[in-house]
Amino acid sequence: MKTLGIKLVGLALVASASLMASGPRVTSALFTSAQNEIVAVETPPLYSSKNPNGGMAFEIVKAALDSEKETATLTTYPIQKMVNYYVTQEKVLAALGTNFKLSEDEKKSVISAPIAIFAERYLYYKPAHPKGISWSGKLSELKGLSYGAHNGEDASAYKKAEIKVLYGESRFLFKKLKTGKVDFIKEPVLSAETIIDANFAADKNEFGIMESAPQKSICKILFNLKNPQAEEISKKFIKGLSAILQNGKYQAIIEKYEGKTALSSQRVEEFKTLWKKELLK
């Protein structure tokens, strides 16, 4: 028995060593059949197929669907255009995100519901603006500067304020910021921290925050009506989200990612208010 035990330990070590070569890269979502597939732009830790739970927003969706005995898998893509394609041209169940630029026809083919309010920050790169970029919140004060917008983001307000707009995905907007191609960007606090830690750790203190109060954006789920189950599942989702808001599961997921802070609690309360309005629609 003792020998067997040693052998088993040995086997486990061999197994873990062989997993080391490729193990950390394997995620269950990528190998799961695409039933109730939800798509999003890879944005850790908000939606990420590299995260075993799919990230904060997907975890909320999954918890809401779980409470109604439904399941879902997450597939992520590197760009918004791919996500838009899948939710408007294919039969995936839904898409997650904050920046969907859909035509009027495409809007008619989806059912939209909010999932969360993300705290966002306007960021600039200190070496490019040693004195900072101060503003009171009026975009007109930023006239002449360049803004790095997310692909698919509605940047008309910036353009109207005569701010130059360049588009990109999050990580590359940070790079544009660092190389001076844009003067400021806006990014959810959680993904900004992840991007900076993973890619710009040495420059961590060089990214400055432009304003004192966090901005907000609403993360949505778009159910795709081309999927024959979408309408029914969207109804279950609404029931499920109401349930997890009530039983504390929703707040627990937010706190798992953001920590237990007054601001995160406040945002959960704001979301509850938003959700009540949504239900009245």
Add this chain to the structure above:
Amino acid sequence: MRIKTFFSLVAVCSALTAAGVKEISVVLPETVGLSSQRLVNIDKLINQHVDEKKMAGAVVLVARHGKIAYFKATGLADTDKPMRKDAIMRIMSMSKPITSVATMLLYEQGKLLLSDPVSKYLPEFKNQKVLVPLPEGSAYAYKLVPVKREVTIRDLLAHTSGLMYKGIAELHLDQPGRQDILDLYKEAAVNDGYCRTDEEIGDMVGRLGRLPLNAQPGELWEYGLNTDVLGYLVEVVSGVKFDQYVHDNVFKPLKMNDSYFNVPKEKTARVARVFKSDWRGSLQKAADDEVLVQGELVMCPNDGYKTSGTYLSGGGGVLSTVYDYFRFSQMLLNGGELDGVRLLSRKTVELMTATNHSGEYDADFLHDKGWKFGLGFAIQQDREHDVDAGDVGVFEWAGLYSTRFSVDPKEEKITIFFSQTTPFGHHFELWDKLLVLSGSAIAD
């Protein structure tokens, strides 16, 4: 016989003093069945191109039966530095055969099969789709259809995966759907590998795997980012960073002592400059930090001076010398062995250099018809097409800054040409002529 020995010694001694590369011996051409007199034609050809300022300088090597018979540096490595035989140059796509050999080492160790789907190791390649353009006037420009079969490691080696290069895709934008893929590549910041970024190669490969393919796997030969994916795959399968793996398992055993992804600081002075040439006498050194842009082709020649970096491109990231690349080529010519060190088995090299595994698809990127792609390089398939030199079974490839190698297994002849000249296309005629000259120097 005595006279030949004497001349051999003289040749060896001249190599010692001229290049300062003490271990390299150059034999009298006649001892390996080449004509000294005819090899002089190569001097004339290269000198003429340098004199006419088509290129700043070049290093040329011709070897036969495992011995170097011609090895000369001509012109300048920089505006104030003569070209040296041991100049370190950006070999760009001539990295591909090296990466392919690294892959085959893992294959020989039983760590992967050529028929393995890439997704077995890189999950981003699971459930891939192929972009199919829809007729003009359709509500959407294209649809994405599932792959009929997954991309395999063999597809990556043979460039039949459906992956593209941005810089090459734009050459055929008249073909429907290519502009759409090009747009997706650009939006996802797919990097052709000619400029290093601060990310890791795996980051780019991860994004690439989630984008649609240009063709069903196995149905089209298209020179693309396949070897960059292979480099990352080697990293994942071996568990060792790709540059370290190549150093330990290819460069070190073959004594390729001047080959690197990141040249060490003490050797950066030996890295030759890249020159821009219009091939009509206007020759200009690429400026410090200059980014060369030709449409979608974006190149950063001064990355060659960087002594560190994380973007390890298996398709184009290596810097090397003509002598090192000779050692690599000779290993292949010898069936996987060099100086008593066996890197690959004869059977594996035969598999890599077989002429028929691309099926009906021609590797007509560097040549016209008559060439197929093996597992890492192009192979001359026949003599029926418009081919000036070589023979059936000759294999070769090239690098974007005008570097070339050719291995002729039948004649046991290797020809290598390194320059650092852009744009790429100008030197094709020079290379064709060089192969004619090295071939017509055969005198046995």
